[in-house]
Amino acid sequence: TLPLSGKAALVTGGSRGIGAAVARRLAADGADVALTYVDAKERAAEVAADLRTTGRRALAVRADSASATDPVAAVRSTAQEFGRLDILVNNAGIFPNGPLEDITVEEIDRTLAIHVRAALLAAQAAAAHMTAGGRVVTIGSNLAERVPRPGITLYAASKSALGGLTRGLARDLGARDITANLIQPGSTDTEMNPADSSQADAQRALTALGRYGTPEGIAAMVAHLAGPEAAGITGSVFTVDAGANA
Ligand code: NDP
Numbered sequence: 001t002l003p004l005s006g007k008a009a010l011v012t013g014g015s016r017g018i019g020a021a022v023a024r025r026l027a028a029d030g031a032d033v034a035l036t037y038v039d040a041k042e043r044a045a046e047v048a049a050d051l052r053t054t055g056r057r058a059l060a061v062r063a064d065s066a067s068a069t070d071p072v073a074a075v076r077s078t079a080q081e082f083g084r085l086d087i088l089v090n091n092a093g094i095f096p097n098g099p100l101e102d103i104t105v106e107e108i109d110r111t112l113a114i115h116v117r118a119a120l121l122a123a124q125a126a127a128a129h130m131t132a133g134g135r136v137v138t139i140g141s142n143l144a145e146r147v148p149r150p151g152i153t154l155y156a157a158s159k160s161a162l163g164g165l166t167r168g169l170a171r172d173l174g175a176r177d178i179t180a181n182l183i184q185p186g187s188t189d190t191e192m193n194p195a196d197s198s199q200a201d202a203q204r205a206l207t208a209l210g211r212y213g214t215p216e217g218i219a220a221m222v223a224h225l226a227g228p229e230a231a232g233i234t235g236s237v238f239t240v241d242a243g244a245n246a
Contacts, residue, residue, distance in 0.1 A: 002030030008082035013092030017190030021215030065118035090119035134178035170235030179234035186241020208243025
């Protein structure tokens with residue numbers, strides 16, 4: 001049997017990029033998977049349809065991570081549809097960047113809402129449905145620990161908060177045998193950060209391996225942390241960045 005057989009997962013931001021790769025990998029490993037999106041209804045439906053071809057149940061839910069209520073509603077829909085919830089992957093994200101003087105209050109609030117508040121609300125709601133063996137995996141960024149250029153203060157600040165979130169969740173949920181871990185990708189080839197953009201070579205030059213990572217590479221780390229072999233790992237941070245922070 002597959003490592004995640006009988007499990008149900010929710011992946012936020014699953015219409016493309018890392019989230020879509022995570023959804024595909026968790027389904028391939030045996031889980032039923034719900035994914036959220038905010039704009040890309042068609043693409044989310046296509047990912048869900050793909051997952052169903054593996055024989056799993058799949059659900060695409062519109063849930064704006066910037067909202068104070070949608071993250072909880074998405075958890076509720078997932079648990080209702082699948083009858084359980086075992087794995088939460090907080091992945092939805094945006095990339096605000098630009099000169100310090102251009103950052104607005106609205107942009108700060110929106111970024112913190114999507115990256116931090118939504119992850120905390122979803123984890124809180126998901127934990128109420130989880131049983132022993134439950135998993136919370138959050139997607140942060142290697143920029144949380146090292147900021148190699150100007151223009152990304154807000155993004156780095158928002159992703160840094162996820163370390164504390166993860167360690168706190170590990171302590172809050174450990175007695176129930178639920179784990180919480182953080183994956184910090186480096187430059188990963190997606191629509192957010194295409195490997196053929198004008199800024200890509202500068203990012204590659206920062207890495208030890210001289211290359212971008214892949215969404216599938218991040219998904220493999222999620223699958224490991226979500227699976228039975230990672231039962232003893234909680235409150236930990238895994239940077240998957242081709243050595244950029246080394
Ligand atoms: P993409 O831009 O390719 O995909 C973003 C996904 O998040 C989409 O599914 C999008 O949905 C969804 N999303 C965005 N805003 C919201 C919102 N308000 N509510 C719900 N869903 C939303 O990004 P990546 O796959 O590259 O990034 C995924 C995660 O990985 C992010 O947290 C990002 O910060 C992180 N990361 C990425 C790196 C990279 O180099 N690519 C590096 C380090 C971290 P829709 O299609 O509907 O817009």
